[in-house]
Amino acid sequence: MLFLEASIVVIALTLVAYFGRFLDLRGALAATLVGYIIYLFGGRFLFIIMLVFFVVAGALTHYRYVEKYGAGGRGARTWSNVLANGSIACIVLVMGRLYGVGSPATTAAFLGAVSAAFSDTMATEVGMLNRRKPRLITNLKTVETGTPGGVSTYGIAGELLAIAILSAVAMMPWLSPSLRIEQWRIPAIIAIAGIVGSTADSIIGGLFQARYTCKKCGRAVEVKQHCGEKTLHLGGLPYINNDIVNIIATAIGALTGYAIQVSIR
Numbered sequence: 001m002l003f004l005e006a007s008i009v010v011i012a013l014t015l016v017a018y019f020g021r022f023l024d025l026r027g028a029l030a031a032t033l034v035g036y037i038i039y040l041f042g043g044r045f046l047f048i049i050m051l052v053f054f055v056v057a058g059a060l061t062h063y064r065y066v067e068k069y070g071a072g073g074r075g076a077r078t079w080s081n082v083l084a085n086g087s088i089a090c091i092v093l094v095m096g097r098l099y100g101v102g103s104p105a106t107t108a109a110f111l112g113a114v115s116a117a118f119s120d121t122m123a124t125e126v127g128m129l130n131r132r133k134p135r136l137i138t139n140l141k142t143v144e145t146g147t148p149g150g151v152s153t154y155g156i157a158g159e160l161l162a163i164a165i166l167s168a169v170a171m172m173p174w175l176s177p178s179l180r181i182e183q184w185r186i187p188a189i190i191a192i193a194g195i196v197g198s199t200a201d202s203i204i205g206g207l208f209q210a211r212y213t214c215k216k217c218g219r220a221v222e223v224k225q226h227c228g229e230k231t232l233h234l235g236g237l238p239y240i241n242n243d244i245v246n247i248i249a250t251a252i253g254a255l256t257g258y259a260i261q262v263s264i265r
Contacts (some may be wrong), residue, residue, distance in 0.1 A: 002040065009044075010035035013051070022058040023077050030079035034086040041093035045178040046110055050089065052169050053118040056162075060125040069128070069146075069219070084243035085117040088250040104180045105261050108189050111170065111179075112257020113250045115190045116197020118162040120249055123198055126158025127151070137199075138206040144213075144220035148236065148245070149206020163194045181261065189257045197253030205245045210236040 010032055018028040031054075039047045058077065089110050096106030127134060127150070133142045134150030143150050167187040170176060176186060212221050212231035222242045224231055 005044070006036055006039035006047075009047070010039060017054075017058070021076050022062070023082070024079075026079040027077045027082050030082040031077075031086075034082060034090055037090040038086075038093060041090075041097050042107075042110060043178065045175050046093070046107070048175065049111070049166065049170060050086065050114055052165065053085075053114055053121075053162075056165060057118060057121040057125065060122065063125070064129065067129075069221075080243045081246075084246035085121070085250065088247060088254050089113040089117075092254050105258055107179050107181060108185070108261035109254040109258040111166075111186070111189050112193030112197070112260075113254035115163065115166055115194035115257070116201070116250045116253025117246065118166055119159045119194035119198040120201045120246065122158035122162035123151075123155040123202075124158070126161070127155025130154035136206050137202040146220040146222070148209040148211055148222060148242070149202050151202055159194065159198050163191050166190050166194070185261065185264075189260050192260060193253040193256040196256045197249045200252045201245055201249035204248055205242070208237050208240045209242065209245050210238050210240055 014023070014028050014032045014035065017023045017031065018025065023031055034050075035047065038050050061077075092106060092109045092113060095101065096103070096109075128145060130145070130152045132152065133145060134147065134152040134155065135141060136143045136147065137149050137151045167190045170179065170186050170190060171183070176183065179186060181189070209222070211234040212224065212226070213219065213234055214221055214226040214229070214231050216227035216229055219226065221231055224233075
């Protein structure tokens with residue numbers, strides 16, 4: 001019965017996302033896989049938490065998209081982006097089921113992973129709207145908007161907004177009891193894991209992520225191709241892209257959430 005329910009919900013939402021151009025075709029297939037795993041291993045309430053992240057982040061990505069990324073960018077999320085933000089949450093739930101990890105600890109790690117992904121995404125999307133140039137987190141020097149590791153007041157505001165939204169949803173009376181975590185821990189896990197994960201993303205991105213500039217529009221970008229042309233590599237390790245940094249950051253968020261649950265009594 002749960003599989004049938006998951007099929008109806010996941011496939012319907014994925015189709016809406018695909019035809020609404022929030023996902024490309026392979027991104028939709030990846031989102032279907034992630035959705036099934038979370039629904040079947042975590043239940044409908046954890047699925048709702050991930051869905052909130054996807055809907056809010058996706059809507060904000062589309063908001064003033066050309067202004068933020070230029071006409072040469074891609075508005076639809078790809079399979080790599082979906083897996084970069086959702087794979088750790090899936091792994092946490094599967095491992096929790098296979099190895100018998102306690103439900104509260106597994107849920108805390110899941111919340112940590114989602115909060116890290118949500119906080120980092122919102123920091124990026126809101127931060128891109130800042131008219132002032134960001135500062136690189138590693139040395140506080142001014143850099144071009146879109147540079148990996150760049151932080152700004154708008155970006156911090158986006159991060160805090162993500163934490164507030166996720167906490168509000170997780171604390172709803174009809175949802176929070178199913179998490180089997182003490183009420184006070186839920187916002188603490190989301191806030192601390194979100195900040196730690198997002199900060200780790202900025203530090204790793206600033207130190208190691210490949211940086212590019214578009215030869216055509218001159219924007220600082222994180223991809224090897226923009227405006228239909230190959231971009232110019234400015235620095236960082238070519239094999240460390242945004243997706244890899246996101247996976248590391250969400251893993252750190254998951255470990256943070258888990259640590260808060262099992263170590264603080």
